[in-house]
Amino acid sequence: xxxxxxxxxxxxxxxxxxxxxxxxxxxxxxxxxxxxxxxxxxxxxxxxxxxxxxxxxxxxxxxxxxxxxxxxxxxxxxxxxxxxxxxxxxxxxxxxxxxxxxxxxxxxxxxx
Amino acid sequence: xxxxxxxxxxxxxxxxxxxxxxxxxxxxxxxxxxxxxxxxxxxxxxxxxxxxxxxxxxxxxxxxxxxxxxxxxxxxxxxxxxxxxxxxxxxxxxxxxxxxxxxxxxxxxxxxx
Numbered sequence: 001x002x003x004x005x006x007x008x009x010x011x012x013x014x015x016x017x018x019x020x021x022x023x024x025x026x027x028x029x030x031x032x033x034x035x036x037x038x039x040x041x042x043x044x045x046x047x048x049x050x051x052x053x054x055x056x057x058x059x060x061x062x063x064x065x066x067x068x069x070x071x072x073x074x075x076x077x078x079x080x081x082x083x084x085x086x087x088x089x090x091x092x093x094x095x096x097x098x099x100x101x102x103x104x105x106x107x108x109x110x111x112x
Numbered sequence: 113x114x115x116x117x118x119x120x121x122x123x124x125x126x127x128x129x130x131x132x133x134x135x136x137x138x139x140x141x142x143x144x145x146x147x148x149x150x151x152x153x154x155x156x157x158x159x160x161x162x163x164x165x166x167x168x169x170x171x172x173x174x175x176x177x178x179x180x181x182x183x184x185x186x187x188x189x190x191x192x193x194x195x196x197x198x199x200x201x202x203x204x205x206x207x208x209x210x211x212x213x214x215x216x217x218x219x220x221x222x223x224x225x
């Protein structure tokens with residue numbers, strides 16, 4: 001049963017540490033989104049890729065966040081250095097057709 | 113900047129009640145509006161709406177889009193406790209061959225027995 005897989009599911013880290021979140025999109029999907037969800041802001045789009053090329057990362061703080069797709073089966077979101085305000089659930093979603101976004105289960109990040 | 117506003121932010125009802133959730137939007141290059149249900153984990157897809165006035169229906173849930181007034185509603189009839197969730201509205205901005213989804217903050221629905 002095809003699904004978007006995210007790892008890790010939970011991450012607790014100290015402020016200043018590097019955090020890497022990984023996403024395996026559904027096989028064959030050519031669009032990958034990274035979202036961050038908090039109580040205050042809801043779901044915010046951080047970045048998205050089409051055919052592995054970054055199309056829009058304007059929602060991402062560039063000084064500490066980076067997103068890449070080293071290959072079609074892996075997307076990464078990195079935070080360096082992490083800060084307490086980065087604590088949130090980070091979702092990856094993938095799609096093939098317009099309007100499609102199948103979500104992974106999310107990575108719950110806590111920065112202490 | 114694309115904007116999606118949902119109301120109410122939260123709603124508490126009793127089983128059997130009918131609820132209407134609202135979503136208004138401002139977006140350049142509108143392509144579609146989508147509704148998602150989020151329980152404890154990932155959002156799951158409910159509806160995609162592209163044309164005004166055409167109701168989409170799935171069981172007790174239905175939704176309709178008004179592209180002139182820039183809003184959509186999601187109706188749930190005969191609510192059940194299993195309908196308790198956050199309902200998210202998203203709009204798709206399509207520039208050329210690319211597309212992205214902008215989400216509202218959601219409506220938290222609580223259905224009490």
